[in-house]
């Protein structure tokens with residue numbers, strides 16, 4: 001590996017001012033689980049690495065009434081998975097974090113790193129899009145909030161500028177009458193990234209009538225794919241087995257999946273149908 005200058009700021013203010021000076025030549029490193037692989041494979045060649053490891057101010061999980069959960073960008077995926085607060089407020093999201101890779105990866109990898117990497121075959125992004133989550137960023141120019149549906153731009157591409165740090169994930173509360181599910185289908189090993197991930201969020205009246213349905217697939221294309229028709233198909237109705245089958249079929253017909261080593265486009269299209277139906281069934285059963 002070439003010589004790289006490692007910077008380890010001790011505050012967010014210091015980190016953003018270092019990035020402001022030399023953002024284009026600098027790569028941020030958090031847990032390093034993705035970045036070190038990119039370096040070893042010569043996919044990137046930064047002259048400076050800016051480590052976030054001393055920024056303890058980005059390690060917190062809080063809940064704020066009217067806002068929802070606030071998760072610091074440097075919280076590890078394992079901490080998020082095991083957080084009693086996160087498990088209480090967003091049970092499905094906690095278990096989604098628990099489906100990332102294996103324990104070794106989850107111990108080192110951070111929530112901010114997972115989102116900033118923007119690998120198409122990831123678990124948390126599609127669940128977070130379904131939950132209408134957003135991220136907060138910080139640079140020397142100030143702070144921004146970006147909805148996750150706007151954050152992912154393409155393969156390994158996000159709305160982050162080179163001098164911006166993802167500081168916080170904000171997940172709004174779902175409210176009464178809402179249920180969610182995330183399921184992951186792997187085609188190679190149990191610890192692999194998803195061949196298809198599927199998130200479902202169902203909002204219902206007390207009598208069971210559906211007021212909204214969100215279905216978002218992960219790993220089928222470069223960014224999470226939401227089936228925008230789902231809400232219109234379900235609204236005002238009870239989610240019967242037949243209706244769920246129809247919605248899953250319509251999603252599968254619409255989606256144009258990519259092909260990779262985990263599955264062909266044709267195969268993924270079939271899997272989307274099964275996974276969409278199962279995710280709705282799991283969400284409505286309240287598992």
Ligand SMILES: Cc1cc2nc3c(=O)[nH]c(=O)nc-3n(C[C@H](O)[C@H](O)[C@H](O)COP(=O)(O)OP(=O)(O)OC[C@H]3O[C@@H](n4cnc5c(N)ncnc54)[C@H](O)[C@@H]3O)c2cc1C
Pocket residue numbers: 027028029030031032033034035036052073074099100101102105108109110111112113114115116117121122123124160164165166167191192193194
């Ligand atoms: C063996 C293995 C299995 C995996 N399996 C899965 C899986 O099943 N599901 C899944 O979802 N993921 C999986 N992953 C991916 C893993 O979740 C990511 O590698 C990890 O979340 C990245 O986090 P990190 O903190 O290590 O980021 P790093 O590797 O440190 O950084 C990743 C990228 O994000 C940038 N970055 C990091 N933090 C910030 C920040 N706060 N602000 C701005 N930019 C930032 C870095 O510059 C870099 O470009 C797997 C990874 C491995 C190695």
